Each structure stands twice: as structure tokens, then as C-alpha cells.
Amino acid sequence: MNAYNFAYLDEQTKRMIRRAILKGLAVPGYQVPFASREMPMPYGWGTGGVQVSAAILTPEDRFKVIDQGADDTTNAVSIRKFFERTAGVAVTERTIEASVIQTRHRIPETPLRADQILVYQVPIPEPLRFLEPRETETRKMHSLQEYGLMHVKLYEDISRHGAIATSYAYPVRVAGRYVMDPSPIPKFDNPKLESEAIQLFGAGREQRIYAVPPHTRVVSLDFEDHPFEPTKAEHDCDLCGAADSYLDEVIIDDAGGRMFVCSDADFCRGRREAGQSGAKAGALS
Amino acid sequence: MTPLLQVRNVSKRYGSRIGCAEVSFDLYPGEVMGIVGESGSGKSTLLNCLAGKLTPDGGQVVFDTRMDGLVDTLTMSEPQRRMLGRTDWAFVHQHARDGLRMGVSAGGNIGERLMAVGERHYGRIRGRAADWLDRVEIDQARIDDRPEAFSGGMQQRLQIARNLVTGPRLAFMDEPTGGLDVSVQARLLDLLRGLVREMGLSALIVTHDLAVVRLLADRLMVMKGGHVVEAGLTDQVLDDPQHAYTQLLVSSVLQV
Amino acid sequence: MIELSDVSKSFTLHNQGGARIEVMSGASLSVGPGECVALTGASGAGKSTLMRLIYGNYLAASGQIIVGGVDVAAARPREILRMRRETLGYVSQFLRVVPRVPTLDVVAEPLLALDRPADEARDRAAHLLAMLNIPKRLWSLSPTTFSGGEQQRVNIARGFAHDYPALLLDEPTASLDIANRDVVLGLIEAAKARGAAIVGIFHDADARERVCDREIDVAAFSPCASGVAA
Numbered sequence: 001m002n003a004y005n006f007a008y009l010d011e012q013t014k015r016m017i018r019r020a021i022l023k024g025l026a027v028p029g030y031q032v033p034f035a036s037r038e039m040p041m042p043y044g045w046g047t048g049g050v051q052v053s054a055a056i057l058t059p060e061d062r063f064k065v066i067d068q069g070a071d072d073t074t075n076a077v078s079i080r081k082f083f084e085r086t087a088g089v090a091v092t093e094r095t096i097e098a099s100v101i102q103t104r105h106r107i108p109e110t111p112l113r114a115d116q117i118l119v120y121q122v123p124i125p126e127p128l129r130f131l132e133p134r135e136t137e138t139r140k141m142h143s144l145q146e147y148g149l150m151h152v153k154l155y156e157d158i159s160r161h162g163a164i165a166t167s168y169a170y171p172v173r174v175a176g177r178y179v180m181d182p183s184p185i186p187k188f189d190n191p192k193l194e195s196e197a198i199q200l201f202g203a204g205r206e207q208r209i210y211a212v213p214p215h216t217r218v219v220s221l222d223f224e225d226h227p228f229e230p231t232k233a234e235h236d237c238d239l240c241g242a243a244d245s246y247l248d249e250v251i252i253d254d255a256g257g258r259m260f261v262c263s264d265a266d267f268c269r270g271r272r273e274a275g276q277s278g279a280k281a282g283a284l285s
Numbered sequence: 286m287t288p289l290l291q292v293r294n295v296s297k298r299y300g301s302r303i304g305c306a307e308v309s310f311d312l313y314p315g316e317v318m319g320i321v322g323e324s325g326s327g328k329s330t331l332l333n334c335l336a337g338k339l340t341p342d343g344g345q346v347v348f349d350t351r352m353d354g355l356v357d358t359l360t361m362s363e364p365q366r367r368m369l370g371r372t373d374w375a376f377v378h379q380h381a382r383d384g385l386r387m388g389v390s391a392g393g394n395i396g397e398r399l400m401a402v403g404e405r406h407y408g409r410i411r412g413r414a415a416d417w418l419d420r421v422e423i424d425q426a427r428i429d430d431r432p433e434a435f436s437g438g439m440q441q442r443l444q445i446a447r448n449l450v451t452g453p454r455l456a457f458m459d460e461p462t463g464g465l466d467v468s469v470q471a472r473l474l475d476l477l478r479g480l481v482r483e484m485g486l487s488a489l490i491v492t493h494d495l496a497v498v499r500l501l502a503d504r505l506m507v508m509k510g511g512h513v514v515e516a517g518l519t520d521q522v523l524d525d526p527q528h529a530y531t532q533l534l535v536s537s538v539l540q541v
Numbered sequence: 542m543i544e545l546s547d548v549s550k551s552f553t554l555h556n557q558g559g560a561r562i563e564v565m566s567g568a569s570l571s572v573g574p575g576e577c578v579a580l581t582g583a584s585g586a587g588k589s590t591l592m593r594l595i596y597g598n599y600l601a602a603s604g605q606i607i608v609g610g611v612d613v614a615a616a617r618p619r620e621i622l623r624m625r626r627e628t629l630g631y632v633s634q635f636l637r638v639v640p641r642v643p644t645l646d647v648v649a650e651p652l653l654a655l656d657r658p659a660d661e662a663r664d665r666a667a668h669l670l671a672m673l674n675i676p677k678r679l680w681s682l683s684p685t686t687f688s689g690g691e692q693q694r695v696n697i698a699r700g701f702a703h704d705y706p707a708l709l710l711d712e713p714t715a716s717l718d719i720a721n722r723d724v725v726l727g728l729i730e731a732a733k734a735r736g737a738a739i740v741g742i743f744h745d746a747d748a749r750e751r752v753c754d755r756e757i758d759v760a761a762f763s764p765c766a767s768g769v770a771a
Binding site (some may be wrong): 131144146148149151152155156158159160222223224225226 | 367386388389390401406410
């Protein structure tokens with residue numbers, strides 16, 4: 001018999017987290033403080049996302065965890081096992097089958113539906129932090145919508161690199177109000193932040209929860225003469241041939257051989273099962 | 286002509302100690318007023334109260350805003366006051382690192398206020414920043430360098446550019462030449478004088494350096510123990526001081 | 542143009558037992574347009590004090606000092622500053638400028654303060670500097686490094702840059718050679734001709750003879766002379 005309460009956390013804690021989630025949904029992009037608990041895993045391993053998942057999981061849910069797009073990396077496997085053991089929920093690697101998806105660093109390529117929830121693991125929730133170290137001041141800047149500083153960061157990028165070099169955790173403005181850190185997803189994924197699904201963000205160490213409700217306008221910050229571009233490697237997937245998915249560059253031998261493959265493992269597999277193939281489709285078989 | 290700033294009975298106490306007491310004056314457009322006094326005389330407290338960095342216990346600080354005319358900045362909402370702080374007001378700190386973002390390039394430092402008021406065109410922001418570097422006599426080639434790589438005098442000039450880029454009408458300056466070499470001071474004084482004239486800028490300059498006020502300020506206010514003990518034309522106050530403290534102050538320094 | 546009536550001046554030295562020193566009383570003086578009045582009297586008699594009172598540099602204890610309609614003895618700083626910009630020029634014996642500012646700009650400054658176009662102001666400054674025989678190669682340098690005579694001429698150029706309706710001249714020809722002295726006297730005559738009211742201190746008797754219409758001995762304004770105890 002399972003010695004844990006359902007999904008590890010006690011019911012009081014889950015209620016507290018749910019209240020934070022509801023507040024976050026009511027004020028899109030606003031960072032709601034919550035009393036983050038010690039979890040049986042170190043900070044930096046997704047404790048914020050895990051607490052959010054624990055608070056929203058029901059016994060009927062089907063749970064998927066991805067780390068950098070893959071279901072089989074250490075972080076993803078351990079979190080999936082954690083909830084299999086503490087909540088006994090069904091798990092899946094298929095995006096379309098999952099009702100709750102916890103993610104680190106990616107948004108699945110397959111568009112999410114209204115009956116799905118995406119839970120992000122967030123290391124540093126405050127987008128203004130690197131330029132303004134004082135929490136009192138960043139809070140005031142959010143409350144007064146003083147966001148000029150965000151553009152200073154982008155300005156610095158262009159002045160140093162000739163283009164906006166921020167390629168992940170690219171800041172967005174949510175519902176025309178709060179500037180939000182979308183967690184370290186590649187900026188390629190930013191357009192997918194406008195979704196039918198509920199998106200919840202949990203930062204365990206920093207004790208913040210925030211949310212983007214379905215169908216919310218999410219605009220990536222930019223300059224008129226340097227507009228936002230959701231870039232990716234200029235290549236097709238070598239396995240499935242997809243031209244529109246985010247790619248990982250993989251070194252395949254000691255001679256410098258490499259290939260580009262979809263970062264979203266489920267998406268790539270789905271395409272290959274449907275008969276699509278890329279330039280080096282035979283290489284890994 | 287309407288005064289740009291009307292200060293009435295501004296007082297600030299720190300517990301039982303007086304910060305500044307019952308200070309009143311008018312500042313007209315284009316006027317530069319010096320505030321002198323020894324350490325602890327209340328001159329910095331007064332400046333911070335007027336600039337909205339400290340909340341006085343009582344009084345009025347009425348500013349002639351561009352949009353709404355005369356407004357008491359003490360009863361203004363905080364967002365409005367902060368907006369004023371980014372547009373029509375400038376604040377130059379004694380230590381440039383208090384007024385600059387040391388981790389941000391010179392161009393970014395100057396551009397911040399522009400971006401804060403909604404400028405979203407990189408090319409234009411950069412153009413304005415380069416223009417301002419020119420105006421404060423910093424080589425445009427240094428636009429992407431961080432202030433850490435600048436000398437003290439350059440940092441101070443950069444701070445001034447960063448503050449004046451939005452064309453403010455009132456500058457608060459707290460010992461702007463303090464801590465700089467004499468020759469660097471002179472260059473800064475010259476620059477400030479030119480900018481004040483070109484931009485029709487009004488300024489309140491807190492300093493303990495009488496030579497600085499003689500060269501920069503039209504009018505002078507002498508403070509002691511939180512009170513204004515004497516005020517008038519700068520050269521008149523320095524050359525014919527009426528109050529005992531002012532006489533002591535003037536006679537205590539080398540001839541200026 | 543310049544009207545003084547019953548002006549007195551005293552200094553109270555608070556840090557020396559509150560000693561009160563009466564230096565002037567009952568000073569009255571009237572200078573009309575186109576007139577040049579020389580102040581005379583022994584050294585320390587109060588010639589410079591009177592000039593400073595008129596300029597608003599010293600605060601009068603009582604009386605009226607009307608310059609171009611402004612009572613300097615009672616006016617607010619702003620009014621005095623405006624009077625100094627528009628109405629009353631002052632050529633002192635000492636040049637006090639921001640270090641590092643080029644001579645040409647030092648001389649042009651009174652015109653720039655009146656919002657004259659920069660080109661026009663510099664042209665006028667160049668004209669005056671040339672007249673006063675300041676070599677052109679010095680114009681771009683700060684006058685702080687110049688010799689006494691050169692500084693004096695820069696000071697004069699600056700004082701004559703704007704056609705002030707009234708002028709105070711403190712020893713304008715001191716430390717000048719014959720040629721430059723002549724130029725300065727010519728400037729004074731020209732100012733008179735255009736209607737400027739001038740009060741000056743001239744130790745140089747010939748110069749005084751040439752440009753001044755009358756002399757006033759400030760000894761008459763000393764507190765002892767008018768019967769007020771010191």
C-alpha cells in the first residue's frame with residue numbers, strides 16, 4: 001500500500017498551491033508568491049513544477065514529463081516515476097494522450113488542446129532580475145508597468161551581437177500587462193505560448209507561481225527595426241524530415257559527424273511512424 | 286512667469302532630530318539655485334524631499350507639469366511621480382555608480398529613459414545615445430563600453446547624459462562635482478553651464494563647494510541645522526553675507 | 542538711468558563680536574543716458590563699494606538704487622539677474638570665468654545669455670577681441686592663463702559685447718598700454734554716444750578728463766561726513 005498522500009503533498013499544501021494557481025490564472029503573468037515545500041529532490045530539478053503538478057493531478061489524469069523535449073532523460077524519468085509511485089497516475093510519452101504535461105525547456109510541437117495543462121519548471125521567474133537585483137524595486141516596476149529596462153536588455157543584445165541574441169527565456173508581455181519570463185524555452189517556442197491549454201509555471205526555490213490562461217495574448221518583446229524572430233537551426237530533421245520543428249544538434253561519431261534531430265522526441269517518432277523520413281533516417285536504426 | 290517649482294514649508298524630521306525645517310522658495314524656468322551648508326545641515330535631506338526620494342512630514346512641492354499645469358508632487362500618485370522622474374526631472378548623484386547601471390553599456394544607459402517612455406526603435410535610440418555622448422564630450426566609439434571602463438569624470442558626464450536625454454526641465458544635483466579632480470571638475474562645470482543654457486534647464490545643486498556655486502548658480506540658499514539661514518543672489522550672498530553662519534562659511538574657504 | 546537716493550551701507554561682523562561697521566550713508570547720485578560719471582576719492586573711501594551696491598553685489602542697508610526702473614536695493618534676485626543681463630554691464634578689475642572655456646565664448650557669453658544667435662554673438666566677440674589686439678591664436682584658449690593686461694582686455698570685451706543701457710567700469714584702463722587704452726576710451730565714447738549711462742572709477746586722470754562729464758567724490762558719502770557715528 002502507498003504510504004504517501006495522493007501526489008506526495010498533504011491536502012492543505014495542495015489547497016494553498018491551488019489558491020496560488022487560481023490567482024495566477026486570474027492575473028495572467030503575475031508572479032504569485034507561495035510557500036514552496038521541501039521536495040524529495042534538489043532545487044533545480046523541477047521542484048516548482050512538481051509542486052504545481054502535485055496540486056492539480058487527479059487519479060484520472062494521464063501524465064507526461066519532458067526535459068528538453070525528451071521523455072527519457074534523467075529529470076523526466078525521475079519525475080515521472082515520482083508521480084507514478086506517489087499518485088499512481090497513468091503515464092504516457094505521447095503528447096496527445098496526456099492530460100497534464102510537465103516540461104523543462106520546451107513546449108511540445110503538437111498543438112495543445114483545451115483539456116490539457118502544461119506545467120513549466122522555472123528556475124528564475126523574475127525577468128527583470130538580471131538588470132535590477134532589488135526585489136522591492138522589481139515588484140514596483142511590475143506594479144507600475146515600468147518595463148523600459150526589459151528593452152535595455154534587448155538593446156544590449158543588439159549592440160553587442162548585431163541582433164537580439166537572447167535565444168531562450170525570451171521575455172514576453174502577457175495580456176498587455178505583465179512582462180513574464182516564459183522559463184528557459186527556446187524563443188522558437190514563444191509563439192506557442194498562445195495556446196488553448198492552461199499553462200502553469202512553478203518556481204520552487206524562488207517560491208513563485210504564475211500562469212497563462214487559454215487564449216491569452218502573449219507578445220514577445222522587440223524593437224520596430226529588430227522584430228522578434230522565432231529562430232531555429234536552418235535544417236530539416238535528419239530522422240523525420242520535419243522542416244518546422246525545433247532541432248537538437250547531435251554528434252554521432254568521433255570524426256565530427258553530426259545530425260539534426262527533432263528535440264520533441266514524441267513528435268519525431270509520430271512522424272516516422274506515419275511514414276515520414278529524413279536524410280539520415282537509417283543512421284540510428 | 287509661473288515658477289517651475291514652488292516649495293512651501295517643507296519639513297522633515299528624523300525622530301526628534303530635524304532634517305529640514307519650513308523651507309520655502311520658488312525656482313523659475315532656467316534658474317540654477319545652489320544649496321550650501323556643512324554636512325548634516327539638511328541640504329541633502331531637502332533635495333531628496335523635493336525630488337520625491339524622501340517623504341517630507343509636511344509642506345508642498347508644486348511643480349509646473351507639461352500636461353496638467355501646477356501639481357503638488359507630494360500628493361501626486363506614485364506612478365505619476367515616477368513618470369516625472371523619468372521625463373521632466375533629472376537626478377544627478379554624487380557617485381556616478383549610484384546613478385548608472387554599471388553592467389550596461391554607455392548607449393544602454395543613455396537609452397534607458399527613452400525606452401522607459403516607449404521608444405521602440407533601436408536605430409533611433411542608438412542615434413540619440415551617440416548624439417548625447419557627443420554633447421557630454423565622450424567619444425562615440427565608446428558607446429558599447431560599460432561605465433566600469435570609464436574614468437570618474439566620464440562616468441559623471443555619462444550620468445548627466447543619461448539624465449538629460451529626455452529633455453527634462455528640472456535637474457536635482459547632489460554634489461555633482463564631488464570627488465572629481467579639479468581639472469575634471471572644471472570641464473564638468475563648463476559642460477553643465479552650457480547644457481543649462483541650451484536646454485533652458487532649471488537646476489537645484491547641493492554642494493559644499495562655494496566655487497562650484499559661484500560659477501553655476503544664479504541664486505544661493507545657505508542651510509544650517511535644517512533651516513535656511515540666508516538666501517539671495519549667489520555673488521551677493523558670497524561677497525556680502527549677512528548671517529553669522531554664512532560669514533563663517535565664506536571666511537573659512539580659500540578665496541574663490 | 543542710474544538713480545541713487547540716500548543709500549547707506551554697513552557690515553555686521555558676526556564672528557568678530559558683532560562689530561557693526563558703517564561704510565556709507567546718504568549716498569545720492571543720478572546718471573542720465575549718455576552721461577559718464579567718475580567716482581573719486583582716496584583708496585578705501587568707498588568707490589568700489591558704491592559700484593558693488595549699484596550692481597547688487599552688496600546689499601544696501603537703506604535707500605533706493607534704481608537702475609533702468611528696477612530698485613536694486615529691494616528687488617528679488619530674479620529681477621536683478623535680469624537687470625544684469627539686459628540693462629547693466631559691469632567691467633570689474635578681475636576676470637572670473639569657468640576654467641577651460643575659450644576666450645571667444647567668454648566674450649560672447651553675455652549675448653548668448655540674451656538668446657542671441659551663436660554666430661552673431663561670436664562675430665561680435667571676434668570683432669571686439671580684434672579691436673583690443675588680443676592675438677587670434679589666443680581666442681580658442683581659456684583666458685585664465687593670460688597675462689594681467691590680456692585678461693583685463695578680455696574683461697572689457699566681455700563688458701562691451703552687449704550694448705547695455707548702463708555700465709559700471711572699475712579701472713577699465715589700468716594695466717593697459719597706450720594703444721589699447723585708446724581703444725578702450727573709444728569704446729566708452731561710443732557707448733556714451735549711443736546713450737549709455739556710465740559710472741566709472743578712473744585713476745588715470747587723462748582718461749577721466751577725456752570721457753567723464755563730471756566727478757563725484759565719494760568722501761561726501763562717508764558716514765563721518767554726513768554726521769552718522771561709526
